[in-house]
Amino acid sequence: MAVATATRRARIEEFDTTPESMMRRAIKAGLIGGGAAVYLCLVGIVPRFDEREVISGLLNLGRTILILTVLATGYLAARPAKVLPGQPEPPAPKAGVGLTAGLVSGAIAGFLTAVLLLLGDAIPMRNVFVAVTDRLLDILAFGQNVWLGALLQILFAAGLALVASGVHLLRPALRSAFLTGLVTVLMASLFSTIIDQILTGTGEYVRLQFLDDTGWLYDGDALTVFGTILLFVVAGALAYSRATRGSLIKRRMEAVPEAQRTTVKLIAFALIAAFLLVLPHIAGRFISDVLGTIGIYILLGLGLNIVVGFAGLLDLGYVAFFAIGAYATAMLTSPSAFTEGPLTFWAALPVVVVITTFCGILIGAPVLRLRGDYLAIVTLGFGEIVRVLVISEWLRPWTGGAQGILSIPDPNIGISLPLIGGPELDTPQELYYVILAFCVLAVFVSYRLQDSRLGRAWVALREDEQVAEAMGISIIKTKLMAFALGAAVGSFGGMFFAAKIGSVFPNSMVLLVSILVLALIVLGGMGSIPGVIVGAIVLVGLPEILREFVEYRLLVYGAVLVAIMILRPEGLFPSARRRRELHEEEIEEAQFEARHGETTGAPVVTAGGSEDVR
Amino acid sequence: MSLLQLSGVSKYFGGVKAVDVVDLVVNQGEIVSVIGPNGAGKTTLFNVVTGFNDPTSGKVTFDGFDITGLQPNQVTRAGIARTFQAVRLFKNMSVIENVMVGQHSRTRAGVFGAIVRPPGTRSEEKKITKRAREMLAFFGDQFPPRFHDELAAGLSYADRRRLEIARAMATEPKLLLLDEPAAGMNPRETEGLTALIARLRDELGLTVVVVEHDMRVVKGVSDRVAALDYGKKIAEGNYEEVSGNEQVIEAYLGKKHEDTRGREQAVAGQTETEGR
Numbered sequence: 001m002a003v004a005t006a007t008r009r010a011r012i013e014e015f016d017t018t019p020e021s022m023m024r025r026a027i028k029a030g031l032i033g034g035g036a037a038v039y040l041c042l043v044g045i046v047p048r049f050d051e052r053e054v055i056s057g058l059l060n061l062g063r064t065i066l067i068l069t070v071l072a073t074g075y076l077a078a079r080p081a082k083v084l085p086g087q088p089e090p091p092a093p094k095a096g097v098g099l100t101a102g103l104v105s106g107a108i109a110g111f112l113t114a115v116l117l118l119l120g121d122a123i124p125m126r127n128v129f130v131a132v133t134d135r136l137l138d139i140l141a142f143g144q145n146v147w148l149g150a151l152l153q154i155l156f157a158a159g160l161a162l163v164a165s166g167v168h169l170l171r172p173a174l175r176s177a178f179l180t181g182l183v184t185v186l187m188a189s190l191f192s193t194i195i196d197q198i199l200t201g202t203g204e205y206v207r208l209q210f211l212d213d214t215g216w217l218y219d220g221d222a223l224t225v226f227g228t229i230l231l232f233v234v235a236g237a238l239a240y241s242r243a244t245r246g247s248l249i250k251r252r253m254e255a256v257p258e259a260q261r262t263t264v265k266l267i268a269f270a271l272i273a274a275f276l277l278v279l280p281h282i283a284g285r286f287i288s289d290v291l292g293t294i295g296i297y298i299l300l301g302l303g304l305n306i307v308v309g310f311a312g313l314l315d316l317g318y319v320a321f322f323a324i325g326a327y328a329t330a331m332l333t334s335p336s337a338f339t340e341g342p343l344t345f346w347a348a349l350p351v352v353v354v355i356t357t358f359c360g361i362l363i364g365a366p367v368l369r370l371r372g373d374y375l376a377i378v379t380l381g382f383g384e385i386v387r388v389l390v391i392s393e394w395l396r397p398w399t400g401g402a403q404g405i406l407s408i409p410d411p412n413i414g415i416s417l418p419l420i421g422g423p424e425l426d427t428p429q430e431l432y433y434v435i436l437a438f439c440v441l442a443v444f445v446s447y448r449l450q451d452s453r454l455g456r457a458w459v460a461l462r463e464d465e466q467v468a469e470a471m472g473i474s475i476i477k478t479k480l481m482a483f484a485l486g487a488a489v490g491s492f493g494g495m496f497f498a499a500k501i502g503s504v505f506p507n508s509m510v511l512l513v514s515i516l517v518l519a520l521i522v523l524g525g526m527g528s529i530p531g532v533i534v535g536a537i538v539l540v541g542l543p544e545i546l547r548e549f550v551e552y553r554l555l556v557y558g559a560v561l562v563a564i565m566i567l568r569p570e571g572l573f574p575s576a577r578r579r580r581e582l583h584e585e586e587i588e589e590a591q592f593e594a595r596h597g598e599t600t601g602a603p604v605v606t607a608g609g610s611e612d613v614r
Numbered sequence: 615m616s617l618l619q620l621s622g623v624s625k626y627f628g629g630v631k632a633v634d635v636v637d638l639v640v641n642q643g644e645i646v647s648v649i650g651p652n653g654a655g656k657t658t659l660f661n662v663v664t665g666f667n668d669p670t671s672g673k674v675t676f677d678g679f680d681i682t683g684l685q686p687n688q689v690t691r692a693g694i695a696r697t698f699q700a701v702r703l704f705k706n707m708s709v710i711e712n713v714m715v716g717q718h719s720r721t722r723a724g725v726f727g728a729i730v731r732p733p734g735t736r737s738e739e740k741k742i743t744k745r746a747r748e749m750l751a752f753f754g755d756q757f758p759p760r761f762h763d764e765l766a767a768g769l770s771y772a773d774r775r776r777l778e779i780a781r782a783m784a785t786e787p788k789l790l791l792l793d794e795p796a797a798g799m800n801p802r803e804t805e806g807l808t809a810l811i812a813r814l815r816d817e818l819g820l821t822v823v824v825v826e827h828d829m830r831v832v833k834g835v836s837d838r839v840a841a842l843d844y845g846k847k848i849a850e851g852n853y854e855e856v857s858g859n860e861q862v863i864e865a866y867l868g869k870k871h872e873d874t875r876g877r878e879q880a881v882a883g884q885t886e887t888e889g890r
Contacts, residue, residue: 453718453727453738456711457715459711460715463705463707466686467702467704468715469685469687470690470695471719472687472718472720473718474687481724481725
């Protein structure tokens with residue numbers, strides 16, 4: 001308990017609101033924010049996006065990134081104390097203290113960028129930092145001479161940070177409105193291509209002129225001034241109403257009588273289904289293609305989620321099943337492969353599933369007795385073995401070695417699908433429907449498995465293998481089941497990958513695939529089925545859509561992962577179980593407090609029996 | 615009629631003779647306590663019976679079948695359930711889920727059942743939930759229905775111990791092995807536990823073997839007591855016989871006492887402090 005007490009004390013100190021500690025935090029925030037701004041300049045992000053406008057004629061993306069950095073600095077510097085569970089609310093800092101903290105942090109951040117400007121002017125830095133161009137210095141100096149520019153830089157940053165710190169003084173509802181408006185404008189600008197496309201597509205689909213012609217909202221990639229104001233006001237107003245009166249949807253839902261809620265839910269479900277069905281029509285070829293890729297990763301993610309999320313077996317070689325699924329499909333269906341009479345995609349499908357499931361058991365069997373790190377390392381090896389095998393000379397007659405297998409047919413040949421309305425399945429739009437259908441199936445299967453005798457056995461196994469065995473659970477059978485089912489679901493991902501690209505190559509079967517699939521599970525929330533979908537959209541969809549950032553893809557990727565793991569360690573969309581796991585400490589802490597009569601804020605969970613609680 | 619029979623069971627870890635040629639018979643409907651100082655081999659004995667350790671030599675017979683060397687899950691299926699010395703619940707499962715897992719070996723639904731959910735699986739799931747609620751109801755007001763969906767990690771220490779027993783009961787055993795069930799409980803909770811163990815036999819017809827340090831529990835529940843020291847069985851009989859046995863007292867206290875009046879209390883006192 002001594003450790004817990006020490007941690008608690010450390011946390012209280014962290015959220016101390018005395019002027020001294022606020023200043024200390026302001027200086028820290030300023031240094032971090034300034035450092036981040038300098039870093040963004042040095043890696044070339046700021047000058048690179050100088051041409052990309054956010055608000056037409058007013059603001060470019062490079063400048064926006066700098067502004068956001070400073071705003072975040074000021075906001076964080078003046079952040080008031082968090083209320084910990086079971087702790088009395090600390091006194092709010094005086095308005096002046098918060099504003100001063102923001103001002104100081106902004107000035108420090110501005111000072112650092114000013115130093116960069118002066119240094120860049122004084123000494124030739126380009127030899128080392130290629131991004132420090134005259135253009136960058138010009139941006140930093142606001143087009144003035146360096147000394148005036150440096151001064152402006154400090155004043156500008158201090159002013160912005162002051163504004164950002166002032167946000168804390170607003171009422172919570174207004175603050176939420178302001179932040180939501182800001183984020184909405186930013187998102188609308190970043191995703192201009194896809195939003196524009198969807199609006200236009202919808203406009204054509206339902207024949208609405210103002211949607212079809214988006215000139216009022218977008219000017220090229222940038223938002224128009226009118227569009228910016230409109231979005232900011234609308235999003236802000238919605239957020240304000242939500243903050244003051246609660247969520248509109250929730251209120252409406254509560255107004256519906258208990259008996260009819262299922263109906264309402266069904267209608268909502270039908271609307272989502274309808275949206276998913278018309279999506280490729282309004283979104284066009286490119287987005288359908290991206291959606292197909294996301295779908296493939298959702299399938300892979302759901303498969304691995306069974307192994308890692310449900311059964312807790314850390315498998316780093318999941319790419320093996322992806323590769324087996326893709327190669328088996330290719331070998332069975334491609335006329336260029338060894339098969340005499342190539343099968344159609346649909347005829348090959350059951351064969352591929354059986355093969356992959358069998359391989360799942362084959363790979364699972366030798367690692368049954370391994371746990372944790374050891375399991376991870378061995379499965380990592382298996383993933384590599386499969387890649388080495390497909391590239392090897394030995395299997396060249398079948399796998400094509402480094403050349404891979406080409407001309408894999410689309411899923412349409414031979415069978416027309418009456419459900420999807422039309423025999424032709426050759427465009428990404430139509431492949432999207434097939435992938436969507438299998439994703440829905442995989443989601444359904446995952447939910448059913450999770451909520452079953454087998455699902456409970458997996459969780460038990462994850463929690464304590466020995467005790468699970470003492471409960472009569474056969475470890476061998478249960479683990480193999482997880483590997484086999486994980487492989488089977490994942491094999492669909494491989495199959496559609498092969499069908500979508502039309503060819504398979506050994507260099508698509510790299511370790512990075514395993515890592516990406518694992519990362520999307522962790523990001524979404526381990527063991528959470530909606531989490532897998534969210535994770536796939538964020539980690540696979542965003543990079544495809546934000547192609548303009550392709551040079552900085554890995555940088556953003558890493559930053560996003562780190563940020564999410566710090567801010568939401570349970571993932572974006574955690575399963576209820578996982579959320580509880582990560583807050584276990586807080587529950588215990590609250591119990592401890594209640595027993596010792598320090599505070600009585602938090603409710604205590606106990607099933608009775610213990611003397612000192614009663 | 616003997617339900618569990620250990621004949622010449624030994625378990626050596628290298629040179630350490632954790633259990634050394636132990637014979638023990640547990641009859642149907644009996645409550646037997648196994649006592650002994652720390653390191654006497656009591657838990658290892660449980661591990662050998664439940665399949666967590668294979669015996670170096672000897673034979674374990676349960677209900678007329680040789681269960682020597684079976685896997686733990688097979689032993690559970692055969693009808694032996696156990697709890698653990700350090701409470702080992704599935705902390706991140708709810709109270710009721712913990713008990714539902716206990717039903718695993720008595721149910722059969724597999725992958726097909728999970729995905730398709732035919733009527734058979736549905737009724738089996740209903741049966742599992744019903745049985746789990748029954749098991750929890752056995753503990754009276756300790757686990758009222760509104761706590762069934764709480765996380766096991768949020769329970770008080772004594773409740774965790776009780777939940778572990780409920781989970782073991784859910785495997786529908788004939789024989790229940792309890793490893794220091796009273797450890798960490800206060801006197802009132804210990805009293806409740808003693809009554810509970812008696813009810814397990816009287817109401818459910820279970821045969822119970824208890825490893826215990828707390829002499830109040832041992833005295834309260836045991837039909838028979840067996841004492842272990844250095845892996846060997848040094849005494850067996852009813853509570854009075856064993857607690858008065860010279861060798862047992864020597865094992866606990868290390869030397870012979872001339873004054874015999876204080877012995878029983880001395881043994882009880884000594885072991886109570888050990889149990890903490």
